Amino acid sequence: MLIPDSEQRRRTLALAADAVDRYYEALESLPVVPDTDAFRIRSELARFDLEQGHGLERLVPEVERLFREHGLQTPHPSCFGLFNPAPSLGGMAADLLVAGFNPQAGAWHQSPIATEIERHLVRWFLARFGLDADAGYGHFTSGGSEANATGILLALTRRFPTFRQGGLRTLDGQPVFYVSSEFHHSFEKIAQQSGLGRNAVRRVAVSEQHVMDTRDLVRSVRRDRATGLRPFAVVATAGTTNAGLVEPLGEIARVARREDLHLHVDAAWGGGLVISDRLRPHLAGIEEADSITFDPHKMLSVPMGAGMLLSRQRAWLDQAFGLTTDYVPDEESENLDNYRLGMQFSRRHAGLKLFFNLAGDGRQACAAAVERQVGLAESLKTGLSDRGWRVLNPAGVGVACFEDAAGRVCPQAVAATVRHGRKAWVSSTRLGGRPVVRACVTSHLARQRHVDRLLDLLDDARHALTDTHRLSA
Numbered sequence: 001m002l003i004p005d006s007e008q009r010r011r012t013l014a015l016a017a018d019a020v021d022r023y024y025e026a027l028e029s030l031p032v033v034p035d036t037d038a039f040r041i042r043s044e045l046a047r048f049d050l051e052q053g054h055g056l057e058r059l060v061p062e063v064e065r066l067f068r069e070h071g072l073q074t075p076h077p078s079c080f081g082l083f084n085p086a087p088s089l090g091g092m093a094a095d096l097l098v099a100g101f102n103p104q105a106g107a108w109h110q111s112p113i114a115t116e117i118e119r120h121l122v123r124w125f126l127a128r129f130g131l132d133a134d135a136g137y138g139h140f141t142s143g144g145s146e147a148n149a150t151g152i153l154l155a156l157t158r159r160f161p162t163f164r165q166g167g168l169r170t171l172d173g174q175p176v177f178y179v180s181s182e183f184h185h186s187f188e189k190i191a192q193q194s195g196l197g198r199n200a201v202r203r204v205a206v207s208e209q210h211v212m213d214t215r216d217l218v219r220s221v222r223r224d225r226a227t228g229l230r231p232f233a234v235v236a237t238a239g240t241t242n243a244g245l246v247e248p249l250g251e252i253a254r255v256a257r258r259e260d261l262h263l264h265v266d267a268a269w270g271g272g273l274v275i276s277d278r279l280r281p282h283l284a285g286i287e288e289a290d291s292i293t294f295d296p297h298k299m300l301s302v303p304m305g306a307g308m309l310l311s312r313q314r315a316w317l318d319q320a321f322g323l324t325t326d327y328v329p330d331e332e333s334e335n336l337d338n339y340r341l342g343m344q345f346s347r348r349h350a351g352l353k354l355f356f357n358l359a360g361d362g363r364q365a366c367a368a369a370v371e372r373q374v375g376l377a378e379s380l381k382t383g384l385s386d387r388g389w390r391v392l393n394p395a396g397v398g399v400a401c402f403e404d405a406a407g408r409v410c411p412q413a414v415a416a417t418v419r420h421g422r423k424a425w426v427s428s429t430r431l432g433g434r435p436v437v438r439a440c441v442t443s444h445l446a447r448q449r450h451v452d453r454l455l456d457l458l459d460d461a462r463h464a465l466t467d468t469h470r471l472s473a
């Protein structure tokens with residue numbers, strides 16, 4: 001029965017709420033990493049009768065068990081990255097309300113309240129990022145990848161007036177845009193999807209600090225122009241995926257202005273710093289951006305998926321996405337219809353969970369959580385240095401990339417050994433061509449004891465690996 005009576009509705013919602021509550025009560029005692037494999041999960045799923053169904057009262061506890069036994073516990077305070085947060089309670093409640101009310105956030109008249117809540121937040125964040133809230137606008141996206149794609153389409157349409165109607169073939173040269181080699185790989189897919197092709201993503205060298213080298217940016221733009229290419233945008237990353245580093249936004253903005261490039265700042269990770277008065281200076285220069293990607297579902301602990309795209313000029317969004325249809329009523333709306341400002345048509349109301357974080361707990365509490373997470377990552381780096389690890393990204397926000405200072409063990413093996421122990425999750429990556437262990441504080445539930453425990457686990461992994469090495473030598 002898709003619409004049961006009130007008693008059953010309450011029972012089922014209470015069951016789901018109890019499951020979430022039990023999960024958070026038990027969270028610290030659960031293994032972070034599940035002992036599972038695809039075969040076991042598929043056999044579990046094969047038991048479900050999709051023809052007859054089992055009833056929600058049996059289903060909810062079963063699914064709760066499956067997630068406990070076969071899920072990576074990303075909200076766990078010992079889950080150190082990637083950029084998956086522990087969700088806020090306000091965010092969970094908001095997601096339930098959104099599912100229940102099912103507002104259509106695609107058009108103003110389809111949900112005036114959802115659209116206006118999102119408008120309110122867009123204006124608030126534009127102002128906090130230092131952009132003019134009256135001139136600019138923005139919208140919520142599924143995440144950072146969609147926001148980045150939106151930024152590139154915006155830039156293409158802005159720079160090449162014939163692109164909107166005639167496409168790339170109307171241009172007298174191949175458009176290209178610039179990223180540093182520490183960019184997020186969503187831009188490769190975006191270049192392909194937009195018809196630019198992956199070769200249009202020009203990789204600029206990074207400095208010894210692993211951030212964009214602006215001299216190489218200038219050189220690359222001029223060299224490309226001289227060969228007939230059409231540089232149109234540069235992407236600066238504020239919080240690189242590998243290392244949490246903020247590229248030199250002010251310097252890149254100066255180059256962008258001089259070279260007539262659209263400046264898109266990918267602040268999917270680092271954008272969360274904007275809510276903290278103390279940490280906001282890390283983002284100095286972001287106010288020069290023409291467009292910004294910012295993911296509340298990363299540092300701000302909003303449940304997946306909630307990204308944002310902010311544009312310095314509202315008109316650029318209209319140019320890139322504006323259209324009219326016969327089938328969507330064109331009533332009063334100051335043209336605030338999201339379907340005419342971004343890529344999606346029907347769209348979930350992603351803004352309410354961010355609204356709940358801010359209007360529920362208040363900016364200061366949200367800022368305190370971000371400051372604690374960033375502080376714990378700093379404490380982790382200090383602990384690592386004290387214990388004979390070399391940190392390769394001292395300026396990285398919320399992320400530590402490191403290797404054994406004496407080079408005795410391979411970073412990938414260290415990360416894998418920690419994960420196999422199931423008590424914590426860390427990954428490995430490459431920074432400056434070197435393999436490193438990567439640990440990122442993304443759970444607002446993390447405290448100093450979890451950092452201390454991770455340091456012990458890393459030491460244990462290093463001992464185990466050096467012992468094995470010695471035995472096999």
Ligand SMILES: Cc1ncc(COP(=O)(O)O)c(C=O)c1O
Binds near residue numbers: 145146148239267268
């Ligand atoms: C810098 C950066 N940009 C964009 C993205 C993509 O965001 P999403 O996974 O929400 O699509 C990520 C993801 O980690 C990221 O680190």
